[in-house]
Amino acid sequence: MGCGEDPVPTIAGGDAAEGRRIVAAQGCTACHVVPGSGAPQGHAGPSLQGFARRGYVAGVLPNTPDNLIRFLRDPAAIAPRTAMPAPALDDAQLRHVAAFLVTLR
Template sequence: MPASLKWLALLLAASVLAAMAAGAVMYAETRARTRVMAEQVSGGTVTAGRAAIARYGCGSCHAIPGVAGASGSVGPSLAKVAVRASIAGRLPNDAEAMALWLRHPQAVTPRNGMPEQGVTRSDARDITAYLYTLK
Protein backbone atom coordinates (compact mmCIF):
# COMPACT_ATOMS: atom_id res chain seq x y z
CA MET A 1 0.00 0.00 0.00
CA PRO A 2 1.43 3.40 -0.94
CA ALA A 3 2.38 5.74 1.91
CA SER A 4 -0.23 8.30 0.86
CA LEU A 5 -3.00 5.71 1.24
CA LYS A 6 -1.68 4.69 4.66
CA TRP A 7 -1.85 8.32 5.79
CA LEU A 8 -5.32 8.65 4.35
CA ALA A 9 -6.46 5.49 6.19
CA LEU A 10 -4.87 6.76 9.40
CA LEU A 11 -6.57 10.15 9.00
CA LEU A 12 -9.91 8.47 8.34
CA ALA A 13 -9.52 6.26 11.43
CA ALA A 14 -8.59 9.25 13.57
CA SER A 15 -11.61 11.16 12.27
CA VAL A 16 -13.95 8.28 13.10
CA LEU A 17 -12.52 7.99 16.62
CA ALA A 18 -12.85 11.75 17.16
CA ALA A 19 -16.47 11.67 15.98
CA MET A 20 -17.25 8.77 18.30
CA ALA A 21 -15.65 10.58 21.25
CA ALA A 22 -17.57 13.77 20.46
CA GLY A 23 -20.81 11.78 20.25
CA ALA A 24 -20.15 10.17 23.61
CA VAL A 25 -19.49 13.56 25.21
CA MET A 26 -22.67 15.02 23.70
CA TYR A 27 -24.68 12.04 24.91
CA ALA A 28 -23.34 12.39 28.46
CA GLU A 29 -24.00 16.14 28.47
CA THR A 30 -27.55 15.66 27.22
CA ARG A 31 -28.29 13.05 29.90
CA ALA A 32 -26.86 15.30 32.61
CA ARG A 33 -28.87 18.29 31.37
CA THR A 34 -32.04 16.15 31.26
CA ARG A 35 -31.43 14.96 34.85
CA VAL A 36 -30.88 18.49 36.15
CA MET A 37 -33.99 19.80 34.38
CA ALA A 38 -36.12 16.90 35.65
CA GLU A 39 -34.97 17.52 39.22
CA GLN A 40 -35.62 21.27 38.97
CA VAL A 41 -39.11 20.81 37.53
CA SER A 42 -40.19 18.09 39.97
CA GLY A 43 -38.37 19.10 43.14
CA GLY A 44 -37.26 15.48 43.43
CA THR A 45 -34.12 13.45 42.90
CA VAL A 46 -33.69 11.13 39.93
CA THR A 47 -31.64 8.53 41.80
CA ALA A 48 -34.12 8.41 44.68
CA GLY A 49 -36.95 8.15 42.14
CA ARG A 50 -35.44 5.08 40.51
CA ALA A 51 -35.11 3.47 43.94
CA ALA A 52 -38.70 4.39 44.88
CA ILE A 53 -40.01 2.91 41.62
CA ALA A 54 -38.34 -0.38 42.53
CA ARG A 55 -39.54 -0.19 46.16
CA TYR A 56 -43.19 0.40 45.20
CA GLY A 57 -43.03 -2.39 42.61
CA CYS A 58 -44.08 -0.19 39.68
CA GLY A 59 -42.21 -2.46 37.29
CA SER A 60 -44.53 -5.37 38.00
CA CYS A 61 -47.16 -3.59 35.89
CA HIS A 62 -45.10 -1.17 33.76
CA ALA A 63 -42.07 -1.49 31.52
CA ILE A 64 -39.77 1.25 32.77
CA PRO A 65 -36.47 1.88 30.99
CA GLY A 66 -33.48 2.00 33.32
CA VAL A 67 -35.16 0.18 36.22
CA ALA A 68 -33.93 -3.37 36.72
CA GLY A 69 -36.72 -5.93 36.38
CA ALA A 70 -39.32 -3.34 35.38
CA SER A 71 -40.83 -5.21 32.46
CA GLY A 72 -44.51 -5.45 33.32
CA SER A 73 -47.10 -5.40 30.59
CA VAL A 74 -50.33 -4.87 32.54
CA GLY A 75 -50.02 -1.08 32.49
CA PRO A 76 -48.59 1.04 29.70
CA SER A 77 -44.88 1.27 29.08
CA LEU A 78 -43.44 4.39 30.66
CA ALA A 79 -40.84 4.81 27.93
CA LYS A 80 -40.94 8.41 26.70
CA VAL A 81 -43.50 9.37 29.35
CA ALA A 82 -41.76 12.74 29.72
CA VAL A 83 -42.76 13.81 26.23
CA ARG A 84 -46.39 12.69 26.30
CA ALA A 85 -49.09 15.34 26.22
CA SER A 86 -51.15 13.89 29.05
CA ILE A 87 -51.06 11.55 32.01
CA ALA A 88 -53.66 8.77 32.09
CA GLY A 89 -55.44 10.54 29.23
CA ARG A 90 -56.83 13.08 31.69
CA LEU A 91 -54.17 15.26 33.25
CA PRO A 92 -51.72 17.64 31.61
CA ASN A 93 -48.22 16.23 31.71
CA ASP A 94 -46.67 18.54 34.27
CA ALA A 95 -44.84 17.77 37.51
CA GLU A 96 -47.74 18.66 39.80
CA ALA A 97 -50.21 16.49 37.90
CA MET A 98 -47.73 13.61 37.70
CA ALA A 99 -47.18 13.70 41.47
CA LEU A 100 -50.96 13.82 42.06
CA TRP A 101 -51.49 10.83 39.76
CA LEU A 102 -48.75 8.85 41.50
CA ARG A 103 -50.13 9.58 44.95
CA HIS A 104 -53.88 9.27 44.32
CA PRO A 105 -54.72 7.65 40.97
CA GLN A 106 -58.12 6.44 42.17
CA ALA A 107 -59.11 9.97 43.20
CA VAL A 108 -58.19 11.24 39.73
CA THR A 109 -59.95 8.45 37.86
CA PRO A 110 -62.04 6.14 40.04
CA ARG A 111 -61.90 2.41 39.26
CA ASN A 112 -58.94 2.73 36.89
CA GLY A 113 -56.26 0.03 36.84
CA MET A 114 -53.64 1.99 38.78
CA PRO A 115 -53.79 1.00 42.45
CA GLU A 116 -53.33 3.33 45.39
CA GLN A 117 -49.83 2.47 46.63
CA GLY A 118 -49.54 4.93 49.50
CA VAL A 119 -46.87 6.90 47.65
CA THR A 120 -45.58 9.70 49.86
CA ARG A 121 -45.33 13.30 48.66
CA SER A 122 -41.53 13.08 48.69
CA ASP A 123 -41.47 9.78 46.82
CA ALA A 124 -43.93 11.16 44.25
CA ARG A 125 -41.56 14.08 43.56
CA ASP A 126 -38.62 11.68 43.23
CA ILE A 127 -40.51 9.28 40.95
CA THR A 128 -41.64 12.24 38.84
CA ALA A 129 -38.01 13.35 38.54
CA TYR A 130 -37.00 9.91 37.27
CA LEU A 131 -39.93 9.62 34.88
CA TYR A 132 -39.12 13.03 33.42
CA THR A 133 -35.76 11.69 32.29
CA LEU A 134 -37.55 9.18 30.02
CA LYS A 135 -37.64 11.12 26.76
Protein backbone atom coordinates in the same frame (compact mmCIF):
# COMPACT_ATOMS: atom_id res chain seq x y z
CA MET B 1 -28.67 18.42 24.61
CA GLY B 2 -29.27 18.14 20.88
CA CYS B 3 -30.95 20.58 18.60
CA GLY B 4 -34.68 20.70 19.17
CA GLU B 5 -34.66 18.66 22.40
CA ASP B 6 -36.81 19.96 25.22
CA PRO B 7 -35.10 20.54 28.56
CA VAL B 8 -35.95 18.01 31.25
CA PRO B 9 -38.39 19.68 33.66
CA THR B 10 -37.35 19.82 37.25
CA ILE B 11 -39.55 18.74 40.11
CA ALA B 12 -39.04 20.93 43.16
CA GLY B 13 -37.71 18.74 45.96
CA GLY B 14 -37.43 15.72 43.67
CA ASP B 15 -34.37 13.54 43.09
CA ALA B 16 -34.56 11.37 39.96
CA ALA B 17 -32.06 8.79 41.25
CA GLU B 18 -34.07 8.36 44.44
CA GLY B 19 -37.24 8.13 42.34
CA ARG B 20 -35.69 5.30 40.31
CA ARG B 21 -34.94 3.43 43.55
CA ILE B 22 -38.49 3.98 44.82
CA VAL B 23 -40.01 2.74 41.54
CA ALA B 24 -37.90 -0.43 41.83
CA ALA B 25 -38.71 -0.93 45.51
CA GLN B 26 -42.45 -0.39 44.97
CA GLY B 27 -42.54 -3.08 42.28
CA CYS B 28 -43.81 -0.75 39.56
CA THR B 29 -42.25 -3.05 36.95
CA ALA B 30 -44.82 -5.70 37.83
CA CYS B 31 -47.25 -3.69 35.71
CA HIS B 32 -45.11 -1.22 33.71
CA VAL B 33 -42.14 -1.35 31.39
CA VAL B 34 -39.62 0.94 33.10
CA PRO B 35 -36.63 1.71 30.88
CA GLY B 36 -33.29 0.84 32.42
CA SER B 37 -34.76 -0.95 35.41
CA GLY B 38 -33.19 -4.31 34.63
CA ALA B 39 -36.15 -5.97 36.37
CA PRO B 40 -38.74 -8.26 34.81
CA GLN B 41 -41.42 -6.02 33.38
CA GLY B 42 -45.16 -6.30 33.13
CA HIS B 43 -47.61 -5.07 30.56
CA ALA B 44 -50.79 -4.60 32.62
CA GLY B 45 -50.15 -0.86 32.66
CA PRO B 46 -48.67 1.34 29.96
CA SER B 47 -44.96 1.40 29.24
CA LEU B 48 -43.26 4.35 30.87
CA GLN B 49 -40.80 4.68 27.99
CA GLY B 50 -41.09 8.23 26.66
CA PHE B 51 -43.29 9.33 29.56
CA ALA B 52 -41.81 12.84 29.60
CA ARG B 53 -42.92 13.40 26.02
CA ARG B 54 -46.56 12.50 26.60
CA GLY B 55 -49.10 15.29 26.49
CA TYR B 56 -51.29 13.83 29.21
CA VAL B 57 -51.06 11.90 32.47
CA ALA B 58 -53.44 8.93 32.36
CA GLY B 59 -54.97 10.44 29.24
CA VAL B 60 -56.77 12.96 31.43
CA LEU B 61 -54.52 15.69 32.87
CA PRO B 62 -51.98 17.81 31.00
CA ASN B 63 -48.54 16.33 31.73
CA THR B 64 -47.18 18.89 34.18
CA PRO B 65 -45.17 18.17 37.34
CA ASP B 66 -48.06 19.13 39.63
CA ASN B 67 -50.57 17.00 37.71
CA LEU B 68 -48.18 14.04 37.66
CA ILE B 69 -47.78 14.19 41.43
CA ARG B 70 -51.55 14.59 41.81
CA PHE B 71 -52.12 11.44 39.74
CA LEU B 72 -49.43 9.45 41.54
CA ARG B 73 -50.92 10.37 44.92
CA ASP B 74 -54.38 8.95 44.07
CA PRO B 75 -54.68 7.47 40.58
CA ALA B 76 -58.35 6.48 40.91
CA ALA B 77 -59.34 10.04 41.84
CA ILE B 78 -58.05 11.18 38.45
CA ALA B 79 -58.85 8.12 36.32
CA PRO B 80 -61.64 6.20 38.10
CA ARG B 81 -61.35 3.14 35.86
CA THR B 82 -57.61 2.71 36.38
CA ALA B 83 -56.27 -0.49 37.87
CA MET B 84 -53.31 1.40 39.32
CA PRO B 85 -53.37 1.38 43.12
CA ALA B 86 -52.51 4.43 45.20
CA PRO B 87 -48.93 3.93 46.34
CA ALA B 88 -48.08 4.10 50.01
CA LEU B 89 -45.70 7.02 49.49
CA ASP B 90 -45.36 10.35 51.25
CA ASP B 91 -45.18 13.66 49.39
CA ALA B 92 -41.37 13.66 49.27
CA GLN B 93 -41.32 10.17 47.77
CA LEU B 94 -43.97 11.14 45.21
CA ARG B 95 -41.79 14.09 44.17
CA HIS B 96 -38.81 11.76 43.71
CA VAL B 97 -40.85 9.37 41.55
CA ALA B 98 -42.14 12.27 39.47
CA ALA B 99 -38.58 13.57 39.08
CA PHE B 100 -37.57 10.17 37.71
CA LEU B 101 -40.55 9.87 35.36
CA VAL B 102 -39.85 13.22 33.71
CA THR B 103 -36.41 11.93 32.73
CA LEU B 104 -37.95 9.13 30.64
CA ARG B 105 -37.67 10.47 27.13
